[in-house]
Amino acid sequence: MDAQSYNAALAELRTVRDAIKKARAELSKLEADRDKRITQLVAYAKAKAERIAPAAGLSVTDVVAVAPALTPDRLAVPASEPHTQTPDPEVLAPASVDETAHQPQGSVTRVASAARAQPNAAEVPAKLGDSATPPPTSKARSLASIPEGTTGDNWFTHTQGLASTRPNFTQQARSTVFLDTATGVLVHRQQTHHLDLGNATAADILTAVFRTIPEGVERIYITAGDPWHRDADRYPYLRDAVAAWLNAPIPGWRTDTGRGRDRMAGHFVHARNPVGRYQRDSGDHHVEIRSVGEWFDTDGDDPTVVRDAFVLLWQALRRHWNDAVIMGSPSQTGRDLWTRTIPTRGQYAEGFPVLSEELRGLLHATAGQGRNELLTPPRVPEQLPQLVEYDRTFAYAKHTWKSPVGTPRRITAATFASWSEKEQMRALYRCGHWQVRVSVPDSWSHVGLLPAPAPGDRAWHYPATPGTTFTTWAGGPEIHTALTNPLQPWKIEILDGILWEDGKPLDDWAKKLKETWTNLTAQAHFQGDPQQARAGHLASRAVRSILLYGIGAFAQRPRMVTGTTPRTAERDVPADAEIIAFDDEHITWQKPTGFSRDPNAHPEWAAAIWSAARAALLTQRHRDDDTYAGALHTEPGTVVAFRTDALYLTEAQNWPYHHHPGDYLLRGHLTGPVTAPTSEEELLALRDAGRAALTTSQEH
Template sequence: MDAQSYTAALADLRGLRDEIKKARATLARLEAQRDKQIGLLAIYDRAKAERIAPAAGLSLAEIVALVPALAPDGLAADVPETAPAVEEVPATPDQPGAGSNHPAAQAPGAVAPAMIGPVQEAAPAQATPADARPRHAPAQPPADAPAEQGAPRTLPSIPDGAAGQGWFTHTANLLSQRPNFTQQARSTVFLDTDTGVLVHRNQTHRLSLGAGTAAEILTAVFDTVPEGVERIYITAGDPWHRDAARYPYLRDAVAAWLNAPTPGWRTDTGRGRDRMAGHFVHARHPVGRYQRDNGDQHVEIRSVGEWFDVDSDNPATVRDAFVLLWQALRRHWPDAVVMGSPSQTGRDLWTRTIPQRGQYAEGYAVLSEELRGLLHATAGQGRTELILPPGVPDQLPQLVEYDRTFAYAKHTWKSPVGTPRRVTAATFAAWSQKEQMRALYGCGHWQVRVTVPDTWQHVGLLPAPAPGERAWHYPSTPGTTFTTWAGGPEIHTALSNPITPWKVEILDGILWEDGKPLDDWAKKLKETWTNLTAQAHFQGASQQSRAAHLASRAVRAILLYGIGSFAQRPRMVTGTTPRTQERDVPTDAEIIGFDDEQITWQKPTGFSRDPNAHPEWAAAIWSGARAALLTQRHRDDNTHAGALHTPPGSVIAFRTDALYLTQPEAWPYHHQPGDYLLKGHLAGPVSAPTTEEELLTLRDAGRAALAQSTGEA
């Protein structure tokens, strides 16, 4: 680019800026007009929010927020008052924390909460800045999702007395049991929608896909494979994004693509033992489920990106990867079938490791819905945090990426089993120090009040709720006190970290027996991963080597997403309603898109009676993985690795199982699950990233630079 074209491009950019300003002004004017119209409708004495919401394209909650008088009867009484979960100064006995079972808030004579860690002087009574994080911030939300605003969430607590004790049971007649049937394989093809190349078994075809709509894909595939196909993996092209420029968010574009007319086909209503009905709207990896109008054929359209990242790999290589995956799994599971997604496959394989004799031969009982809901609300997943200046230099000397190899497989050797018991603050305080430490080493989930030491100068150790439905941050400002829930591995790390112990007060807790329900499953997957990784290494630079590498990544996805499937989040159902029948939109649904023909909506369905719902297992593994990002011992090398073993100010970011640093570390790597692998190294000076997008750009540059320096490019 020369100076003239640079100047012209700047002029174009200014023009775009002005157009964006105009569009925003127009949008603001239309929204104000809409809100005014809603206010006028509310004057009508029989106006109902559930009728106005679909007409306005808003959710019921948004209508009520605009016009509180339209709230359904009793709604206001059902909304509890909440207080911030992060406090500016440590609470005194006269200021119990909101949302906790702090004994100071109980009857006279109740004991104080159990305190673990060094005794510290109370902070001064003046207001000090809370850890609102100009330095340590949660990573930015995806570009296709609206930003969350507002105060930090207040996490739920277990009710006092008999009401809370009633949570500590299992759901009646709901058990994870070994299946007594053989899973059926599905006829599968692999399609690149950019090139039209289709691979079916050992045959390769080239299709004409037109605009790449679901209808055109179905027509072309079934014309080419007349005997029928049950699963279509899209290996490249992402056809559901082709009209993305017309929609404000990718989810809207995906929903429109999935719900576009498909003559001769309709949305699948599900069948068989692994019954999955309806489309799954996901911004990047959606699932379209269709059936013939006569009901005699069913087919899924899925993204192969659910399994692994495809880097210009052709459909034949992807096909070979799935064949190698199936062959490798069959060495451990003679009846193994590769199902539609890694999570489905992982859960199915796990059920086939449930013991046929012994204590759990009858199966693993599912927790009460109340405890599952509590774990859903209080047990976060991977740590994702971007640390901003002045927590790191404005100009980084370098950017070094370490990734924990097959990380979650390191933390499956012990999991909670049996009927959980409640450990109140009073019970915990009555135990000896040995009993307390044994409990924290065990399988537990704890409600705690945490105080950051006055001398602390490193990253935060424990998650605290941040604004947003599932958002977390990690307070690190000295003197900050907050109330949260955390697993035993993280609590133990806070108390025994190599720098200085944190003050932790046990307010409440859930404690299980230690068991090994996932150990056999994880060992088999680790062996499968090791074998495929070795194949990829020794095959040389061939298509089979690449296929083996992709298959090894698929095994990682099976374990990773299989663990996630145990968490069993409350489900969201997506549907469409013709504009002429908008009163039929469910009253508790959120409008996520609409056009001249139909309204697209989604609504939560709560917890299903899933026999394999075990959020306690997922929570324990996630807690162990977050703790290992901070400190992890390598016994054979008699050394430690992790963020707390780096100088203060050298940690740039955390991303699930990866660390980004300003300097390299001499951490051992033996190709074992959990080891820190040097994944990228970008020489500086580098401007410190301030958004997730900037971090990912630097990450990719660092990986490319390392590959070039080691001759792997």
């Protein structure tokens, strides 16, 4: 580019800037007009937020924020008790032991108990500027608790007639093709075709694929192109663009209503990896359009490489499951494979019973997933000396050796207080979920250790300011880490708890997946053919997804149903639905339907693994090397971020790495000075730069 072209481009950029400014001003004007009209509607005595929401294109919550007088009765909080109302556990939904550190002398004395639980005690705010502290204008949500007396005691049972059992049928494979919508390359078995996809709408894709393969297919994996984002610039959010793409009319086709034992009905609206489910009007053919991004990240890989990866994955799984079938998603595949490891003899030959709906709801509301936290200045320097990324390899696979089984017991504060210190510590070693009041030591100078509820649905933060007190729920591994960490024990007060027997319901499943992962990783490393090496690597990443998302599937979140209603029938939009998209013809909405009678719902297993994984990010023992790794084994002020199973530090560490699940692998190294990231986008940009820099240095 020469100087003239540069100046011309700058002029064009200024024009775009001015157009954006003008559009924003117009949008602000329209939004102000909309809010004014909502406020005027309050004058009507029978005005309801549920009716106004679809007309305004907002959720009920957004309407109430504009006009608080429209707050539905079921959501209103009595003014006389703003902090004591126990929320519905399904409303407060959050979004993977032996590695804990040595026990300091006398740490057990830091365990306390309360004669009576106070589950909704207000959290003492931390100092302003602490990145772990909620904004001062926001109020941290209170977590659900177990009712006192017989009402709460009755939760401690199983759902009658519902248990995970070994299947007595063989899963059927689906005819699958792999399509790059950017190039039009379609791979079907050993054949490669070049398609004209037009505008790459769902109608264009189905027409082109079925013209090329008349005998039909049942699953179309999109390997590149993201066709559902083609009109993203027309919508404020990616989900809106995706919903419009999925719901666009297709002559001769309609939305699938589901069938078979793995019945899945309707489209799944997701910003990055949506699922479109269609059936012919005649009902004789069903097909899914899915993103291969559910399984692994591709980097411009040809569809033939992706096809080979799935072939290698299937062959590797067949060595452990002779009836293994790759299903549409990693989570479906993971749970199906797990059911085929349920023992046919012994205590659980009749299956693993499912907890009561009340306990499942409590775990759903109080057991978070991976730790995601960004520490910003002044907790870290404005200019970082360097940024080093350590990623725990196949992390969740390390924490599946022990899981809760049997009928759970309630451990009240009084019961816990009556035990000896030895009995208390033994209980915390076992599989449990505890409601606790936590106090950060006055001289604490490192990262937070336990998750606490933060403002917003599914939001968690990790208080670290000395003197902060908060009430939360946490698993045994995290509480044990807080009590026995290598720096300074925290004060933990037990308010209530759920305690199970220790069992191994996931051990056989996880061992087989770990062996599959090891074999595919080795195959990728030693394979001489670059294409097959890449396919082996992708297949190993798919195994990771099977375990990771298989564990997440056990959590069984309350189901969300997505639907569309013609604009002319606006009154038919369900009153409790959230509007997620709309256009001139249709309103797209979603609504929760609660928990289904899922025989494979075991949120207690997911919660235990997630707790152990979060604890291992803080401290993890390497027995063979007689050493420890984790955030608490770094200097205060050197931890920049946690991201599920990764740590970002300002100093390199000499932690052992033996290619075992859970080991800390050096993934990126960016030399400084580096401006400290203040958002997730900035962190991810630095992560990518650090990984590229490390790869370059290793190649030279």
